[in-house]
Amino acid sequence: MSAAPTWGLVVETTLGTGERKHTEAQVLAHVTGSREEALAELERRARSYSPTHPLSPRRRRLLRVGDGFLLVVDGAWQSFVTRFTVAELLTDSAAPRAPAPEPEPLPEPEAGTAPGPVAEAAPPAPAAAREPELDADGVPVRPAWLGRRDLS
Structure with a gap:
């Protein structure tokens, strides 16, 4: 059975104004x-997201698109868009290393045989x-x- 996929919740937002936008x-x-679980979490975050611009929002619209959501906020002079996308994570160069496999347990000694050296207890599995x-x-x-330390 394969592991469940990991989805990245990506936000693309407009920063700056005028020529520097x-x-x-x-x-x-x-x-x-599942993708549906990731979309549900993305929607929750999109609904509560407060973009930096505009400073004086006049209208806020959240729209659903095929792979996420668009948040359009109209300001006094300009509109600003924030795109929320769910995307399957295929590789991550900074992902934590997979835990080492646990060693096989030692077989129980047969009755009547001399006990061998005592095996050390395996450490608890990583979180x-x-x-x-x-x-x-x-x-x-x-x-x-x-x-997680890789999330801001």
């Missing part, structure tokens, strides 16, 4: 699961390898992004 992109978060604790609805109690 430009678009910058950043990955807000990663969601592991990434443990199954997440789920509430009654199957939702992780601790979000996967909590504690």
Whole structure:
């Protein structure tokens, strides 16, 4: 069985004004699961997103597009757009290394044989390898992004 895909929640927003107006992109978060789960989280973030520009918003419109959402905010003089996109993560050069596989357990000694050297207890599995604790609805109690240092 293959692992669930990881989705990047990307925001592209307009910065600056006039001749210096430009678009910058950043990955807000990663969601592991279905595309629908990632889109739901992206919509939640898009609805509460507060862009830097315009300083005096007059109208705010959130539109759904095939792979995400568009937020159009009209200011006193100009309109500014923020694009929210969900995209499947294929590679990440800064991803944490996968945990090393755990060693095979030693077989139990047969009855009547002399015990051999005592094997050391295996250290607990790293947090990434443990199954997440789920509430009654199957939702992780601790979000996967909590504690990640690569998210701003």
